[in-house]
Amino acid sequence: MIVIENTTEFHIEEETAAAIGKFDGFHRGHQKLLGQLRQQQEKGLKSVVFTFVPSPAAFFSREPIRELSTLEEKRRIFENAGVDYLVEYPFYQEIADMEPTTFIREVLVDRLHAKCVVAGEDVSYGKRGAGDYLLLREKAPDYGYEVILIDKVLYEGKEVSSTYVREEVGKGNMELAAELLGTPYCVSGEIVHGRKLGRTIGMPTVNLVPPQDKLLPPKGVYYSYVYLHSRTGDMPYDGKRFAAITNIGTKPTVDQRSVMGVETYLYDFDSDVYGEHMDVYLLQYKRSEMRFDGVEALRAQMKADIAAGRTYHGS
Numbered sequence: 001m002i003v004i005e006n007t008t009e010f011h012i013e014e015e016t017a018a019a020i021g022k023f024d025g026f027h028r029g030h031q032k033l034l035g036q037l038r039q040q041q042e043k044g045l046k047s048v049v050f051t052f053v054p055s056p057a058a059f060f061s062r063e064p065i066r067e068l069s070t071l072e073e074k075r076r077i078f079e080n081a082g083v084d085y086l087v088e089y090p091f092y093q094e095i096a097d098m099e100p101t102t103f104i105r106e107v108l109v110d111r112l113h114a115k116c117v118v119a120g121e122d123v124s125y126g127k128r129g130a131g132d133y134l135l136l137r138e139k140a141p142d143y144g145y146e147v148i149l150i151d152k153v154l155y156e157g158k159e160v161s162s163t164y165v166r167e168e169v170g171k172g173n174m175e176l177a178a179e180l181l182g183t184p185y186c187v188s189g190e191i192v193h194g195r196k197l198g199r200t201i202g203m204p205t206v207n208l209v210p211p212q213d214k215l216l217p218p219k220g221v222y223y224s225y226v227y228l229h230s231r232t233g234d235m236p237y238d239g240k241r242f243a244a245i246t247n248i249g250t251k252p253t254v255d256q257r258s259v260m261g262v263e264t265y266l267y268d269f270d271s272d273v274y275g276e277h278m279d280v281y282l283l284q285y286k287r288s289e290m291r292f293d294g295v296e297a298l299r300a301q302m303k304a305d306i307a308a309g310r311t312y313h314g315s
Helices: 028-042 056-060 071-080 100-111 133-143 162-171 174-181 295-313
Strands: 002-005 016-020 046-053 085-090 114-120 146-150 185-192 206-208 220-229 241-249 261-266 277-288
Touching (some): 046 071, 114 133, 133 146, 241 295, 277 295
Parallel strands (some): 016 114
């Protein structure tokens, strides 16, 4: 996959099928859209995913916006989906003020060389987001591209959207979030050194610090599974799935710094993996984060949590 970033001065020579969107969370609706892109690939067009960086919502917001999918996670998703080009188009005031018809002509037609535009009913672009799929269809004969409209995906009668997923993750409803996403919600990052308390009490854990812009579910303990990815790719655990139990929070019993972290106990695993990459998939909320009266009380609860996790995972 070719990533075009940090520039508006580019031109794709091949004829393309392009999809426009924020793609936050990559839920079932997004997957349906990419399925249509794959069909266009089979017809000989190159597939393009076009997204703004930062998103318009983040650009205009005065508060930090935490996203379901970080930029790095989106790149991995699109790479795995077989996308040919990912365009991370810089968003700034001049782009925000671009007229919708100008966006179609200068970006979709001239730069992306789009012969097919795949879009949902809620697609928006151009000044104040005034451009929509109706305008795309209106201008299609002028510029020689086809518009394919993707119907909304519903779950039990409700539209699947990034907002819907965000709400459920925020509530800790990980099972429902997984239904909307088609896979459990994932938090990824590099494994870092923690306080090593777990190792001293016979329950070693692996830790990662999530990106600041990553949306996390409520603090607490979650049943999970993880994938480990070694930098060299030649470790026996590389790409292997491990049953696990994960704490998301600040570890108030032993750490007063209030730094959010993701701490995971992997069943039947005790290798040095510092500096490697880990994907943590959150399956089900077990309990809220708690402050204990000392390390022994914490140890007893961890033992109980780990035992409950073994039961949950069926081992």
